[in-house]
Amino acid sequence: MATAPIEPPQRLVSSLSGDPESPAGKWLAALPTLVQQQLETWDLTLERVHAPGGRSSLLALVRQKDGTPAALKFPAPGHLHEAEALEIWDGWGAVRLLRTDGTTGALLLERLHGAVSLRSLPEAKAFLEAAGTVRRLWVQPDPQHPFDTLAGRTKEAVESLRWAGPLVPTAAPLIDEAQELRESLPATSDEHFLLHGAFRQGKVLAGDRTPWLAIGPTPVVGERAYDLAALVLDRFEDLMAGSGAATVARRRVAKLADSLEVDRDRLRAWTLYRAVDAGIRESAAGDRRHGELLLEFAAWL
Template identity: 80%
Template sequence: MATAPIEPPQRLVSSLSSDPESPQRRWLAALPTLLQEQLVSWDLTLERVHSPGGRSSLVALVRQQDGTPAALKFPAPGRPHEAEALGIWDGWGAVRLLRRDETTGALLLERLHGAVSLRSLPEAKALLEAAGTVRRLWVEPGPDHPFPTLAGQTEQAVRTLSAAQADSPAAAPLLAEARELREALPTTATEHLLLHGAFRQGKVLAGERAPWLAVGPAPLVGERAYDLAALVLDRFEDLMAGSGAAAAARRRVAKLADSLDVDRDRLRDWTLCRAVLTAVRETAAGDRQRGELLLEFAAWL
């Protein structure tokens, strides 16, 4: 068992709020102690903290009492219900949840190959494997599920787009279209399934019991086209760097929609919404260049 204090990876530290009184910073300050106590409580041996790691959790590679490898994860505040979603999937298309601590939020997960994601594959093969993985996650959430819904998040999304429209006259028509679509789409959806919520190629890792398994969900309930829209946007910079990029973007929408029997128009509309919303957030976070690229991508659709 480890006795020396651990240092959270810099990527995690820099991605959290800088306000020392925020829940995220208080959680970060307590993290070394939480990790040490969890190792003792679950009789785990620490190998190392996964680095560079993610922006919303700390993952430590550990060994269980019998020597079986596992991953100990501490999600940052603001990412609820990951354990509930993993419990529903029970290893089908996603990493298997072995144990959870409701007090600390710790999750003990099966060990995957963290350095090998779908991003290591050629683009066409990666998209094919990603589509096959995400379709396994689209299941009924049950009548009393705890997950947020796309419809329930509409007001906040519309507020964000309206504020951006007022501040960005040049992009106002595109922002207005995204706002109108974000209001209308949840009201016309005919399916309400459990979604990964943050699906992309980098969230699908190589495993032992299955070739590819999804990790890091931000689960919510809605229609499949919402999850698939994130896959359309995945590695969009690579697509934009090629020739005929606008046509290639529209082909990607059509290909993914047809491969999973999703309506092309709804996938196009959700992709535009997600691209514009992400552009607004990236710009607000200081990455104006990426925000402008996302708006350009959305305009091609």
């Protein structure tokens, strides 16, 4: 049992401590107590809190009563239905969910090798393994599923584009195109797959049960090209530093689309949308350089 006070990692504190009266602020203040209570309820022994960790959850490395290693996760408010997605996948391509607490939101997960992600592999091998992993996650959910749809999730995102767009006036044509794509893409797709929602190489960790497993989904239901678009953007800074970067970017779209039997034009469109969305968000948050690189990448498509 853990007896020492539990301190959330500084990265999580910095991300969520803006308004102490907000749901996220209140959750953060209560988090040390929540973790301690969950350790006692599930008879877990704390090894350590994972650091630097993420910006939207706390992860603690623990031991179960029989000594088996596991990971205890507390997602921040607003990160919904991770447990339901993991239950559907049941360890197929994703980390296995061992237990969940509907009251506290706690998830007990199988222990993976957190220091070893697909980003540790050479680029070609990493993309190959990533494609094989994400393919396993694309399953048909029950018609009564609880997950967001792409139309609903991107509607909120496009409102942010309208608000933040004036901060980057030179990106107005790209923003207009991204908004048009957001309207047309969900309406013209007949795919209804359960998607990871935030898939990228850093979200795939080494495991013991199988070599690579996805973590940290923000599940959404829609077409596969949306998930794959984030993979197109992976390591885009490295791509941009090379020669013939624009051609290489378009070739990456074609190669990933063909390897997973996804329409090239739709993958290109979703990649442009996600690049513009991320670029505007980064610029609005103060990282103008990274935001401008994302917008430049979008323009190449």
